[in-house]
Amino acid sequence: MPTEYKRKGSVCRGEWSEQDLQQAIEAVQKGRVGVREAVRSFGVSYTTLRRRLRSGNQKASVGTIIYFRTRKRS
Numbered sequence: 001m002p003t004e005y006k007r008k009g010s011v012c013r014g015e016w017s018e019q020d021l022q023q024a025i026e027a028v029q030k031g032r033v034g035v036r037e038a039v040r041s042f043g044v045s046y047t048t049l050r051r052r053l054r055s056g057n058q059k060a061s062v063g064t065i066i067y068f069r070t071r072k073r074s
Contacts (some may be wrong), residue, residue, distance in 0.1 A: 016044045024049055 024042040039046045
């Protein structure tokens, strides 16, 4: 009987809302709390909060966008 395959990378992704993340970012930027305290208070990921603070609160893009030109047929 074969063993059941479990994917290595199957981790639970964050269960916080964008609003919680925005509130945590504002609290850290205004100096009310530190990053770790904001993580505990708002229940957001430490890595995500740090990345958003460093990048100027920009969401990560999906990837490279490729545009195709249409050729003119003569």
